């Protein structure tokens with residue numbers, strides 16, 4: 001059987017790799033993929049990206065199921081188009097993807113269905129937004145309504161920062177039409193975790209829990225990024241909190257959408273703040289897997305991913321369970337010089353080829369590529385091609401040992417001026433130490 005994965009980041013490398021491990025699968029195409037998916041056994045990159053061409057390709061190659069990685073494709077309606085062409089695809093339709101593509105849609109939906117989240121107000125008029133800020137005390141969170149590649153959120157510590165965020169989005173239009181409207185949100189304190197599930201629109205299969213590290217520098221300082229590393233499972237989600245999240249958040253989302261006539265099929269990611277009282281509140285929804293959370297989650301998944309996705313596409317997700325490696329997995333992102341503002345490209349990366357050979361003989365680590373491409377001498381060198389370059393992901397008996405294993409692997413990889421955080425997993429490790 002042949003499969004197709006849409007996207008070219010670390011999340012898609014991890015998905016395609018895991019799908020390729022099923023004996024029934026003889027090839028996984030990745031569109032457009034990266035150097036990691038080009039070199040991986042059983043995977044093949046294709047360079048087409050437009051939806052009509054992808055549909056043509058899926059028909060010609062008799063692709064059994066297509067799996068969508070990035071939100072941009074979902075927002076463009078790739079699932080609607082594939083389904084209209086009679087093709088099987090895993091991901092939410094455009095209308096369901098609004099949970100991520102419009103923060104206002106998500107907020108109003110949560111309000112209608114009593115799903116716990118920060119209080120907010122919405123504004124199109126900058127004058128009214130400025131007035132609102134003057135009545136409030138900071139910190140406050142300002143968010144552009146639409147997709148802004150993780151850059152449309154400002155946590156304003158001072159009124160001045162809040163005013164300039166309003167101007168940047170509503171007046172200077174830094175995010176174009178994604179910033180036609182904003183929300184101004186109450187600042188929530190607590191621990192941030194990622195809670196990701198698969199759903200067929202009716203049944204829900206939670207994936208292993210995880211925690212991302214969004215800031216660039218150690219200790220959660222510096223600018224926000226797409227994610228500098230993640231680990232799974234996170235000790236911050238106890239069994240009772242897990243049940244609370246399913247009961248108060250995940251089921252009400254899927255059932256609420258169904259009541260409103262929207263069938264949500266795909267991965268659903270809830271970014272949650274766990275408050276000091278152990279209450280989970282929604283920061284955001286993503287209508288896809290997290291990156292880099294997917295990399296440690298896939299390394300821990302023992303069940304066949306293809307089986308889970310097939311059941312999800314066929315509406316029988318209640319018939320399967322996911323089995324997880326009891327070890328922890330931890331991934332550290334090696335990012336390019338200048339990331340996230342202005343990442344430098346075309347640096348040669350050393351050390352990856354040997355690791356590709358090593359990782360074929362072990363299940364205990366995998367290097368997932370993101371911004372890489374083949375280039376240089378005879379197209380045989382691996383070069384940087386984006387902000388987040390690779391996610392070095394390793395298993396270990398606990399989060400601390402998984403962390404040590406990941407950082408040992410990083411010593412074998414080099415490119416000029418790479419950036420890493422040195423403390424991925426620290427919150428989980430400290431929590432376990434205190435227990």
Ligand code: AMP
Nearest residue numbers: 118141153185186187188214271283284
């Ligand atoms: P979002 O894209 O909505 O998840 O926001 C990006 C990041 O901003 C989140 O990962 C949080 O770290 C932070 N954030 C967003 N909303 C809030 C909030 N209401 N309170 C505190 N931090 C927030």
Ligand code: GLY
Nearest residue numbers: 212227290291292
């Ligand atoms: N790791 C955060 C995200 O995927 O949005």
